[in-house]
Structure formats: C-alpha cells, structure tokens
Amino acid sequence: MTEVLKNIQFTCFPYHLHFRFDAGTSRGVLKDKMIYLIKASIEGNPDISGWGEAAPLPNLSIDDIPDIASQISVYCRNFSGLSLPSNESAMLQWVSENIPDQLPSVKFAFETALLDLLNGGNKKIFDTAFFSGLKSIPINGLIWMGGKEFMLEQIDQKLEEGYECLKLKIGAIDFYQECELLSYIRQKYDASQITLRVDANGAFTPEESLNKLKVLSRFDLHSIEQPIKQGQLNEMAVLCRQTPFPIALDEELIGIHGIESKKKLLEFIRPQFIILKPTLIGGIVSSREWINLAETMGIGWWITSALESNIGLNAIAQFTSTYSVTMPQGLGTGQLYKNNFESPLTITNGHLEYKVEKSAWKTEL
Known part of the structure; x- marks a missing residue:
C-alpha cells in the first residue's frame, strides 16, 4: 500500500x-x-x-x-x-x-x-553528501557588468577570495575595454591557474559574432554563453561549428518543452555545452531531461542559479549535488541581496558548502 x-x-x-x-x-x-x-x-x-x-x-x-x-x-x-x-x-x-x-x-x-x-521540512530537498556537509560544490565567481573600474574591483576581490574560475558578463561596455579586463587577468594568471568564462547574454549580432569570438579566443577562455540572441537557430548552429572555443547555450533552452523538442534543438545546433537554470527551464524533471540528452550526445553541461534567494539557491545546489560534478557550477548569487534569508550556505575558496552546524534557517516574511 x-x-x-x-x-x-x-x-x-x-x-x-x-x-x-x-x-x-x-x-x-x-x-x-x-x-x-x-x-x-x-x-x-x-x-x-x-x-x-x-x-x-x-x-x-x-x-x-x-x-x-x-x-x-x-x-x-x-x-x-x-x-x-x-x-x-x-x-x-x-x-x-x-x-x-x-x-x-x-x-x-x-x-x-x-x-x-x-523530507521533514528542514530545507532538505535531496539527501546528499552536500546537504550533510561532507562535500562542497565548486563554483565560478561572477563578475557583474558595469564600468571598467567596478569590474576590475570585482575581479580583484574574487581572485583574493580564492576562486579558480571567473565568469565575466560582457556586452555592456566597449568590447575592447572588456578585452582589456580579460588581458588583465591573463597577465596575472594563465589558463592552468584561473579558468575564465564569459557570458554575452546574446549581446553580439550574428554578423560580428565570429570575429569577436576570434578576438576573445586570445585569452584562453573556457567558454562563452549565448553569444547571439536566442531563436537564431541557423546562425547559432553555424557559429557552434566555426567557433574557436566552446559555446554554451543558455537562454536558447528557455521555452523548449518536451523530450523531442529538446532533442531536436540539441541535434540541430550541436553546442559544446548547455547551461541549466531550473527556474527558467521548468525545474528538476525538465533539467534532468536536458542532462540526459546532453550526456547521450556528448555535450557538456553545468547548472546555474538565476538570482533566486537562498531558498531557491539551496534547492538548486542540492539538486546539483545529486550529480558527480567537478566543473565549477554557477551557484554564487546568495550574497547579492540586502534582505536575503539566513541560511547555512557558505562560500569558501570558490566552493559552495552547507554548514550543518549553522543549519537553522530563518524564513521571516
């Protein structure tokens, strides 16, 4: 029964x-x-x-x-x-x-x-080694768009905090100023010391994108997220074939429902990576479908939060911890808000940890 x-x-x-x-x-x-x-x-x-x-x-x-x-x-x-x-x-x-x-x-x-x-109402979504405080999740340090000095300040802070993977949002200031920021990091650290990702959020036009990717490739980047806007499937497929370094689909996954539609998209574009944001793509079941398809096709993936509070971040982190991940994930948004909820989630040397000794949550509304 x-x-x-x-x-x-x-x-x-x-x-x-x-x-x-x-x-x-x-x-x-x-x-x-x-x-x-x-x-x-x-x-x-x-x-x-x-x-x-x-x-x-x-x-x-x-x-x-x-x-x-x-x-x-x-x-x-x-x-x-x-x-x-x-x-x-x-x-x-x-x-x-x-x-x-x-x-x-x-x-x-x-x-x-x-x-x-x-699971008893203790913010336990999945019973994993992460929730028990026995295992941490490697994450990237996120550099927000802004003026050059603001972005430099963030870069220095993240490097000081021990991150080994940085993700820069690009497309807001002059492209060559953004290249100067990447050059600044590479003058200090090579790719074996610091992994660099960039996220264009669809800021490039299809006409300029390949040339910009060639320029960016000088900085030994791990990947670029969504170089052109979603929905330009032919252009994105061509770009993924010609790119000098890996492309990760992000916004492209939004609004795609059902196994067959997901499979059709990945088979047509053939990206090097996909990025999974459970809030945007339909949660746990949908994310599992994307992951299963990607792994079948030899496409890499990682999971990213999307500006949730610590409530959502906790759930996404625990879901992530049901997989054996070694690549840095995008789970560091909990520090963004003045009025976030207190939680046991802690970042230490570029790793997200669940501090069991601090596991009393405060959900004050």
Missing part, C-alpha cells in the same frame, strides 16, 4: 528582494526583484513546512507575466486539501502533470516545496 501525505495545504508569499548594488546585464540594470515563496504543510501540523521559490527573471522568463502572483495563489488554493503519494518520483510526476510548462518557475517552486515537506 502506497503511503500518502494527507491534506496538504499550500500558501503563497510574495517577497521583495533588494540588491546590494545595481546588477548590470545586457538586458538592463536590476535594483530589486520580486519572488514568490510557496509553503507546503500538513493541516494540523504547521511546524513542519516545505518551501519552494518561484523567481521569474524580468524580461527573460516565459512566466514573467503581470498576473503571476494571482495565478500562483489560484494553484495554491485549488491544490490545498490534496493527498499525494509520499515518494519523490510520484510527487515530481504530479507537479509535471498539474503545473503547465508555461510556468517553469512555478513548477520548480512546487517541486521543491513538496520534496522539502516530504
């Missing part, structure tokens, strides 16, 4: 995050961000609650829509009172069937809220 969690109650809590600085991207500057926390609990036992985070990215997520809060509230109200099988695969399957693909961040929020509840 299958055990069930009976009479689950769902509640949505909007929460306004405030950046510590103006976070520059090629799509504009972010000063604050609205997220929606979903709480799952058993009626009559309010002390045990699971939490998930829906955090659509402005001007990028397909569920960055005006009525997202009301839609989440409707789902919470309609689902409250349900009883669900108390095992991971059945819960994830239920979310897949009951939250539409057009709401990827909401899928992820319900997945993680339910798994947290299933």
Whole structure:
C-alpha cells in the first residue's frame, strides 16, 4: 500500500528582494526583484513546512507575466486539501502533470516545496553528501557588468577570495575595454591557474559574432554563453561549428518543452555545452531531461542559479549535488541581496558548502 501525505495545504508569499548594488546585464540594470515563496504543510501540523521559490527573471522568463502572483495563489488554493503519494518520483510526476510548462518557475517552486515537506521540512530537498556537509560544490565567481573600474574591483576581490574560475558578463561596455579586463587577468594568471568564462547574454549580432569570438579566443577562455540572441537557430548552429572555443547555450533552452523538442534543438545546433537554470527551464524533471540528452550526445553541461534567494539557491545546489560534478557550477548569487534569508550556505575558496552546524534557517516574511 502506497503511503500518502494527507491534506496538504499550500500558501503563497510574495517577497521583495533588494540588491546590494545595481546588477548590470545586457538586458538592463536590476535594483530589486520580486519572488514568490510557496509553503507546503500538513493541516494540523504547521511546524513542519516545505518551501519552494518561484523567481521569474524580468524580461527573460516565459512566466514573467503581470498576473503571476494571482495565478500562483489560484494553484495554491485549488491544490490545498490534496493527498499525494509520499515518494519523490510520484510527487515530481504530479507537479509535471498539474503545473503547465508555461510556468517553469512555478513548477520548480512546487517541486521543491513538496520534496522539502516530504523530507521533514528542514530545507532538505535531496539527501546528499552536500546537504550533510561532507562535500562542497565548486563554483565560478561572477563578475557583474558595469564600468571598467567596478569590474576590475570585482575581479580583484574574487581572485583574493580564492576562486579558480571567473565568469565575466560582457556586452555592456566597449568590447575592447572588456578585452582589456580579460588581458588583465591573463597577465596575472594563465589558463592552468584561473579558468575564465564569459557570458554575452546574446549581446553580439550574428554578423560580428565570429570575429569577436576570434578576438576573445586570445585569452584562453573556457567558454562563452549565448553569444547571439536566442531563436537564431541557423546562425547559432553555424557559429557552434566555426567557433574557436566552446559555446554554451543558455537562454536558447528557455521555452523548449518536451523530450523531442529538446532533442531536436540539441541535434540541430550541436553546442559544446548547455547551461541549466531550473527556474527558467521548468525545474528538476525538465533539467534532468536536458542532462540526459546532453550526456547521450556528448555535450557538456553545468547548472546555474538565476538570482533566486537562498531558498531557491539551496534547492538548486542540492539538486546539483545529486550529480558527480567537478566543473565549477554557477551557484554564487546568495550574497547579492540586502534582505536575503539566513541560511547555512557558505562560500569558501570558490566552493559552495552547507554548514550543518549553522543549519537553522530563518524564513521571516
């Protein structure tokens, strides 16, 4: 007989995050961000609650829509009172069937809220060595767009903090100033000492992209994320064949649903890497599909957070830790906000750790 969690109650809590600085991207500057926390609990036992985070990215997520809060509230109200099988695969399957693909961040929020509840409401999404504090995850240090001096300041700080992989967002200032920043790093550290990634967020035009990649290749880069805007499939496929160093698809994965559509995209473009942002691509089940396909085709991958609070970052980190990763992942956004939630997530020498001795979470709303 299958055990069930009976009479689950769902509640949505909007929460306004405030950046510590103006976070520059090629799509504009972010000063604050609205997220929606979903709480799952058993009626009559309010002390045990699971939490998930829906955090659509402005001007990028397909569920960055005006009525997202009301839609989440409707789902919470309609689902409250349900009883669900108390095992991971059945819960994830239920979310897949009951939250539409057009709401990827909401899928992820319900997945993680339910798994947290299933595991006792201690922010344990998956029982891994990472959650137990026995293993850390290598991550890249993120350098935000801005003026040259601001970016230099970040670079020096990240190097001082012990990161061995840096990711620079490019496309906001003059391209050759950005090359000077890369040259600054390479004059100090070669590729065997510091791995360099760049993220163009689609800032290059197809006409200029190959020439710019040739210039960037002088700096022994690991990869470039999304050099041209998503949706230009022919141009991206050609670029991936001609590029002098690896290309990673990022935004290109957004809005692609179902195994066959995912497979068709990867077979057509044949990128060297893909980047998985669970919030943007539909959560755990969808991310697993992408990973399985990529590994079958010999395409590399890594997982990245997407400006979530520590609630979402924790879930993404634990999901990442279900794989044996050695390549630096993109999981360092927890320090961005003035009013983030206290958590045991700590960064030490470019590695994300879960400090068990500090495992008391504070989810104050």
